[in-house]
Amino acid sequence: MANVRFSGVTKAYGNTSVVSDLDLELPDGSFTVLVGPSGCGKSTSLRMLAGLETVTSGTITIGERDVTHLQPRDRDIAMVFQNYALYPHLTVAENIAFPLRATRTPRREALSRAGEVAESLGLDKLLSRKPKDLSGGQQQRVAIGRAIIREPSVFLFDEPLSNLDAKLRVETRTELLQIQRRLGITSVYVTHDQEEAMTLSDRMVVMRDGHIAQQGPPQEVYTQPADTFVATFVGSPKMNLLDGQFRGRDFLLANGFALTTDQAGAAGQLTLGVRPDDLQLAVTDSDTAAAARVTLIENLGPRAIVTIDARGTEITAVVEGPALAGIAEGTPVALSVRPGATHLFDAATGQRSV
CATH class of the missing domain: 2.40.50.140 (Nucleic acid-binding proteins)
Structure with a gap:
């Protein structure tokens, strides 16, 4: 586990800044949600933390390590994507075990560990199924299991529930929160859904036009919005x-x-x-x-x-x-x-x- 820090981080494409001078510290073991409208810079910030986008200026640290220019594989992070990104030809067990197999862990040991992770996610009876035989919620849990098995320092979630229907979304976010609380791994979650942000986070970061409009505990952001943008963005129906x-x-x-x-x-x-x-x-x-x-x-x-x-x-x-x-x-x-x-x-x- 580790804390995460953005220090003066900027991301620009030519003369256009997508994220500007971002200063943000995420405590060890926290569940932080970046939320805001499309184009506010939340996904770009997550992708810079993951190493999928280069940083124009500033530094990103995980624990005591400066990871600004490290490759994704060297950052000790695990990421869950919106589209699940499961391997269709592999079983549930093999999908979950894949990160260990990629590091040349013996097959028997990797599958044994995958079985333990699957059981914690309620997937132990589905280990032999292929992704096409799973529901959307089950596929998302497999993707989460694949992230968990690596035991990373930081979990990253890029709108992982947006493809699920309303009922599954509520059920899966509850499961996700329980998993994070149990493991205590620092987590960063991106969404445009303010209700999801309120429910999941212990620290909520509202972004607008590449800047932080407000950050803090979700109830504080809701009850004491810093400006009219936050006031109308957080809360449904809007203020x-x-x-x-x-x-x-x-x-x-x-x-x-x-x-x-x-x-x-x-x-x-x-x-x-x-x-x-x-x-x-x-x-x-x-x-x-x-x-x-x-x-x-x-x-x-x-x-x-x-x-x-x-x-x-x-x-x-x-x-x-x-x-x-x-x-x-x-x-x-x-x-x-x-x-x-x-x-x-x-x-x-x-x-x-x-």
Whole structure:
């Protein structure tokens, strides 16, 4: 096991920088997820760590070793790819054992070790099957087993669950997290799925345009987003961002709609952030043009996503089942924010102010 450090790492193609001056330290045994939209530099950062992309400037270290210019085989890492990359002509046992066979470990010893790894992954009854006879989840577990058997210093995962259906994705990420916790190997995982990032990571790194927008424990990133980009990227449905100013404890939008809060903010123009889960709806008798109205209800079983038209501004709320009583499309509602649930950002820069 080992810690990983990026020090001033930049990757450029000609005059275009994909990753710029990246400084990042990943503690020994941690599970770090790099997350962000397409083109933010997360996969390039992982590939530089793996040695699959060259570094334009800066250094990458694993433990005390500078691996910036080492070949992938010399970095003591194991990587799980999005497309599994299994050998179709080999059995499950042979696929898992392949890294040991590549280092000339005797066949019997390699297959014995593969059997132990397969058992830990629930694959022990599938050892003689070929990849074509496996489900997507089983194939991914074989790919993980092939990485585990090497006992590397660092695991790298490049969107390994994106090819699975929703149910398998949830099941496999749970298994993956349990495996990492059991082995305690430093792991770096890339995804564009913020829910996956929240679930898996003990350290979450949100990237944007080749830079780190915010990093920290996932709950901290969720509850204290550094700017409006992180605020809307992390969380589903995304945070409501409303421009306006405080008048007492009401936040007044430019269109005249007032949202009730439990605090009085600073004077001047601000951007108010409110998570959909933190909005409270109350049916009102008001039938004036100034009232907010429900325009859409998306039922999700125990809760619903409710879209509201607040005098031309769209606001999203998540409403628990019992609170939906009396609310239908077209219903006029009053809106307020749960106590302590407001996020304030500078209207000009988007940076967090409170």
